[in-house]
Amino acid sequence: MKFSSVLLFAPLAAAIWPLPSSYSSGDGVLWIGPNVDVTYNPPSTNHSADYASNSSSGAAWSQIIVQKAIHRTYETLFTQNFVPWKFHPRNEDFEPPTGNQTFISSIVLEQTAVDPENVLRPLAGDVDESYDLSLTSAGTAKITAKTSIGLVRGMTTFAQLFFQHSSGGVYTTLAPVTISDSPKFPHRGLNMDVSRNYFPVFEIKKMIDSMAFTKFNRLHLHITDAQSWPLEIPALPELSAKGKYCPGCVYTSEDVSDIQLYGALQGIEVYLEIDMPGHTSSIHFSHPELVAAFNVQPDWDTYAAEPPSGTLKLNDSAVDDFLDTLLGDLLPRLAPYAAYFHTGGDEVNQNAYLLDETVQSNDTDVLQPLIQDFVDANHARVRAAGLTPVVWEEMLLFWNVTMGDDVVVQTWQSNEAVVDTVKRGHKVLVGNYNFWYLDCGKGQWLDFNPGDSSAQYWPYADYCSPRKSWRLMYSLDPLDGVPANATDLVLGGECHIWAEQTDPVNIDTMVWPRACAAAEVLWSGPKDAEGQNRSQVEASPRLSEMRERLVARGVGAEPIQMPFCTMNGTQCAL
Ligand SMILES: *[C@@H]1O[C@H](CO)[C@@H](O)[C@H](O)[C@H]1NC(C)=O
Ligand SMILES: *[C@@H]1O[C@H](CO)[C@@H](O)[C@H](O)[C@H]1NC(C)=O
Ligand SMILES: *[C@@H]1O[C@H](CO)[C@@H](O)[C@H](O)[C@H]1NC(C)=O
Ligand SMILES: *[C@@H]1O[C@H](CO)[C@@H](O)[C@H](O)[C@H]1NC(C)=O
Ligand SMILES: *[C@@H]1O[C@H](CO)[C@@H](O)[C@H](O)[C@H]1NC(C)=O
Ligand SMILES: *[C@@H]1O[C@H](CO)[C@@H](O)[C@H](O)[C@H]1NC(C)=O
Ligand SMILES: *[C@@H]1O[C@H](CO)[C@@H](O)[C@H](O)[C@H]1NC(C)=O
Ligand SMILES: *[C@@H]1O[C@H](CO)[C@@H](O)[C@H](O)[C@H]1NC(C)=O
Ligand SMILES: *[C@@H]1O[C@H](CO)[C@@H](O)[C@H](O)[C@H]1NC(C)=O
Secondary structure, three states, rough: HHHHHHHOOOOOOOOOOOOOEEEEEEEEEEEOOOOOEEEEEEOOOOOOOOHOOOOOOOOHHHHHHHHHHHHHHHHHHHHHOOOOHHHHOOOOOOOOOOOOOOOOOOEEEEEOOOOOOOOOOOOOOOOOOOOEEEEEOOOOOEEEEEEHHHHHHHHHHHHOOEOOOOOEEEEEEEEEEEEEEOOOOOOEEEEEEEOOOOOHHHHHHHHHHHHHOOOEEEEEEEEOOOOOOOOOOOOOOHHHHHHHHOOOEEOOHHHHHHHHHHOOOOEEEEEEEEOOOOOOOHHHHHHHEEEEEOOOOHHHHHOOOOOOOOEEEOOOHHHHHHHHHHHHHHOOOHHHHOOOOEOOOOOOOOOHHOOOOOOOOHHHHHHHHHHHHHHHHOOOOHHOOEEEEEEEEEHHHHOOOOOOOOOOOOOOOOOHHHHHHHHHOOOOOOEEHHHEEEOOOOOOOOOOOOOHHHHHHHOOOOOOOOOHHHHHOOOOOOOOOOOOOHHHHHHEEEEEEEOOOOOOOOOOHHHHOOOHHHHHHHHHHOEEEOOOOOOHHHHHHHHHHHHHHHHOOOOOOOOOOHHHHHHHOOOOOO
């Protein structure tokens, strides 16, 4: 209480998002210029030659990871910064005088251990992301971390200490600074649907940049669905040739590797999902023989959650052969830059199998063994490629599929699903749609059948209305109801941007800055050092500031308040 009331009257909240584990700062002014001396001290090793030459060692990548992070830090500080007038009373001269400047002389980046070999494709927790940061009043900065990715996280924090001066130059008012920081959860992700609408490669990279800036570390690409198949599979070129939305609306093998490496070098693992056996209607465009119940009209909703209906046949050796070819081609190409592969499994519609001539039943007793076989076969393929399977919660919680305890279960329907999953001994990702679905609240996109009265659908809400505000997102506790002896099974979670009503025009606004709320819950944890819920009073101006930082980086993040509210303390408290 006391802590937050101090902050209420400090016009500029501590800038950093997500909040570090431990953080102290002063009120000294320091300037920073592009000629600041930056040195990287890699860990001492008896294999130092690895750093220059051996591309299969983690050590060789460390140099590249850190060099790129230094470059991004420069860009953030000197070309993508902002003047923080929104956080000071109007007409106040809030900027430090430009005479007698003390400049930061050096930034030392010290890595104390060799990066693990799988630094570009870690399982949750394999890469230590912790770091210590100090900035003295005299102007020397040091970031220490066990890994290159820890240094990346530390540099991200460092960049958030600084502001643009309106007459040129870049400064902090927070010296001296001491930070010790590490993430609460090892899997901090965004699930991005790039099938229902197509997003060019550069949009996905832009998303990765913003995610790294808020210390996310997983981008889950939901890359195929019922509506389009943008993923090129060289062994099955007809899939994207016929299933893509438009010429060029594809992700080539090179695109996928390029996106993955781009993410990995920022400590963001990009992993793919092929959702199946439902959500596969787009396979029909090239392989009608493999898909049952395709695009039933008008009562598609008997057979699927969304048009066009359709599912892979469940008892057909041709489907099995097809998946052998598909995954045999795809998975080895993903493995250099990912530890996971998501085999989907949500919203399997029983009735679709009434129209599947290999099954002709919607009885769960008939379907369950077929689903079990389907998952077993896919997971064997995933493991054979050296990857770890991820599935949607229904496979475990509805279909009772028996799966290896390596399998990560992604929950979405409730907090209880998290508890039920850990009780069955599985690792779990949170993402309750009542909190972390970024697509909700835009209203109904489904049209009406001619002759139906549209009035019956008034006021035209969508399935998960209302919109989830950052405050609601911030209130999700990933460990809600989880027994103390099972908290380690909660790897973290993902927020979700489904793309029925999102395309490159509005993606920034749909995701940012609200995803920051999930990023902070996952990095800092939902509770403060005293075990209380984190204060939204403290978070609100800090998120407004983070939004300004995103905008300065060219991200169309929406405002969460008016400047009137952020300019002078508590004027907008209810
Ligand atoms: C290198 O190896 C030698 C001999 O095994 C050992 O004494 C030394 O401590 C090692 N140095 C480092 C930096 O690990
Ligand atoms: C490269 O590094 C890896 C992992 O550190 C090591 O196993 C391998 O022997 C090294 N290769 C060469 C040619 O030095
Ligand atoms: C800021 O708020 C305080 C407390 O409400 C008030 O006394 C002061 O006049 C305000 N200053 C400005 C510039 O609005
Ligand atoms: C210049 O700044 C230094 C360090 O902040 C301070 O000690 C010194 O008094 C200042 N000198 C003048 C002339 O303001
Ligand atoms: C699956 O197909 C085989 C023939 O290929 C058939 O014998 C079997 O009854 C089918 N299973 C179900 C559950 O329909
Ligand atoms: C299964 O299909 C029958 C019609 O064949 C239908 O009455 C029943 O509701 C369906 N069961 C489910 C679970 O949808
Ligand atoms: C899964 O198990 C539960 C509890 O035993 C049972 O009620 C449910 O019917 C099973 N689901 C299926 C699809 O077999
Ligand atoms: C803390 O947050 C949870 C929701 O995550 C809520 O149920 C609870 O009431 C909050 N506790 C307090 C003291 O506000
Ligand atoms: C946690 O404790 C409960 C009750 O003692 C036990 O049934 C359960 O297996 C334990 N779970 C784990 C993940 O250890």
